[in-house]
Amino acid sequence: EVQLVQSGAEVKKPGESLKISCKGSGYSFTTYWIGWVRQTPGKGLEWMGTIYPDDSDIRYSPSFQGQVTISADKSINTAYLQWSGLKASDTAMYFCARHPNYSGAYSGSRPDPDAFDIWGQGTMVSVSS
């Protein structure tokens, strides 16, 4: 079964650091882009950034550039999202999601990402003093 399994809920204080994870299984983890998506309580989805695990090529949303760091460890099929100094406004549910390559098109050696087909179960991050 193709799946993404995320790390558990976190409760943190402002200023603390945090790294959450997303482990893929059932497919070739290194050859699909993985995205991170934020959902604030009662609000919509926001794309944060996307990484290609094979070579760690990363693209960030301008809204999140400099606010978070996305990384991956292809040896253990895991992508990460981390903060160095959490704020109360970071309180949200965070999803990782796989980008399929339905078109079969490539840019260089990397597949062109297309939508988000497999989603993790989400990691709730709560930041409060």
Add this chain to the structure above:
Amino acid sequence: QSALTQPASVSGSLGQSITISCTGSRSDVGRYNLVSWYQQHPGKAPKLMIYEGSRRPSGVSDRFSGSKSGNTASLTISGLQAEDEADYYCCSYAGSKTWLFGGGTQLTVL
């Protein structure tokens, strides 16, 4: 980059059809044929319903269909069923491996 624009809510009766719009710009929806739609039930992860504007992943009911005209994409659900009540989000590729989501639409089935 601004979020794509969706109506906050739509409603329809059992068995009827509804359409949800998603308006972007010439730089995203209008430029690329990479609009996708997601269904999200409360407390659950989003589920891919439509990709590349009008294609359905395996297992998604053919009651769901997508289309695009200019800078606006649309999701149509025909033969509304109670289990269709959920939030729906559109998403578009915006170039250089970046993506934009819409604000979401809450569907109520009457």
